[in-house]
Amino acid sequence: MTASPALSVEGLCVEFRTRGGIVRALDNVSFSVGKGETIALVGESGSGKSVTAYAVMGILDPAGRVTAGRAMLGDLDLLAASPSKLAEVRGRDIAMIFQNPRTALNPIRPVGRQIADVLIRHGGVPRSKAQAEAVEMLRAVGITDPARRAKAYPFEMSGGMCQRVMIGIALAAKPTLLIADEPTTGLDVTTQAVIMDLVSDLASELGMATIFITHDLALAGQRSSRIVVMHAGHVVENAPTKELFEHPRHPYTAELIAANPDSAATLDELASIPGSLPDLRRADLPPCRYSERCPRKLDLCSQPLSHSAPDAGHIVACWNPIS
């Protein structure tokens, strides 16, 4: 990791007010991503991966509220920044690729115009040149016949092409940080491989830091240098990718790896994770939110969560980590 990270999230807590009570969606989430580094946020649905991204981008649902923490982009705390400052930073310094490109793109605007909008707003490109540069951007993300495609609407393109357009929009202003929220879920594996190649090639070309959110541990392993494993709004483990797969320290990480269909020769060898995520509205949530599912639970686990670093750069939130 470099001395000054591109983004560092410290002690982020997010709550949602719902009719059923307060959902403590994120609790003390900390991680950082270095300049030009790619990290992955991994976890099951409901683990808080996307909420983390939305909180950093300042696009949380109105029911959500950041109760504590900082998200430092250089010297700027994104969580304390004014809306106008955020609007300036979003798109120029941080960009996001959303899960479903078809719903995230503007359905009634040609895709070329949508890229041109970003170039004019954040890229400092004069209006007269924006359309031509948008076509170049479409070419850069590997769309054939970009001049004609620039006039197309999202519904005229396939899912893979829409995702390329999203990437084009996100990268138009050459941001320093890219957040990709499940960019390939819903795409075919063959398209997934091509899109992921495109993101990593462009990221290394622009020296961009990337936060890659996914539920697919194998895909995360292939594409990132560091993996942050989340469970029920906690970061349970944060380690270099190779280290995480070879020596998972947190029992949840170990179970996630064992549950992946790729890790076994027959179905019977696959391990399932007993139990389910705890209800985050409960007032009596245990300090370790995994403890009720955990096979390695000790009496000690009712104590406040301990973060230990068994190796350099390997952080695990567990009282009884696997050694």
Next chain:
Amino acid sequence: MTVLLDVAEFSKHFPVGAMPGAFGRLRRRFAGGPEKIPKVYAVDDVSFVINEGETVGLVGESGCGKSTLVRALTRLIDATDGSVKLGPRELSLTPSREFASDPDRARIQMVFQDAGDSVNPRFTGFEAIADPLRRLRKLSGKALTARVEAVATQCGLPLQLLSRFPHQLSGGQRARVGIARAIAVEPDLLVLDEPTAALDVSVQVVILQLLQRLKKEFGMSYLFVSHDLSVVRLLCDRVLVMYLGKIVESGPAVEVFEHPLHPYTQALVAAVPRFGENDRERLRLSGEPRSPIDPDPNVCRFYGRCPRGTDVCKITMPPLRRFGDRAVACHFAEEFLPQS
């Protein structure tokens, strides 16, 4: 092994922009007859068999015709051409509308992708499972309740959840409702359309193991549609690979995934992310698939994206050729055959 389902020369074409009523008639006349209207060749001349007690996987990317094939096989839509035989009975002669009340309806059942979308949201779990039993088995009263509870228990669904509506159930519980309602009428063939695609890995494992246990207990055959090759490898005996309406490769699942013969299968296998592997140097497909609208019958459907393609592929459609228990539709299959 006895053959349960025999599908031969099966096709399903959709006319592009078909309209009912007078407008449709006018359009057909101006086009010069119904045969002149362009058609999407969703499934084109497909033949395969499913044996009793066998699990067959069907893989391919979106738009390749998997779902159309499955919907036509389960008699939800009518085929354009070809035959589907369930045991000795020819099913394609019965229109899909009438098949809904056919005694053989119970023999082919389907599990859909997400029971949250496929089950009537105003049906409780109990009603969802009871519905096919009422219609096809004519059960009612105590017998119905007993059967629903028995099936729910077999599928690992706690009985107190039966009174809940789909939106009150978790993804895994909904998947169990979907499976329970399909197996309630004791089908011979269960068609599963991506039953675990919407689930987390930890839940997926449990559902896959449940499916394997049920198969052993009831001796059903499965047709398992998925785009997740690692799941297909674990669950299926045999696999069919589809590309743009055609079966391009078939064979035992383990062999197909370890030594894929068709360039498309090779690209598909190479694209699956695996633990601890960096795949930057692997095979990549470029470009978009060819248009499925009135494709040239003499051009290989994969031509243009295929890394191996030559001029031969442009003038001759490769037939599906057998190599032992495998079959491949590629002119160059021999090049990839394992040397033995």
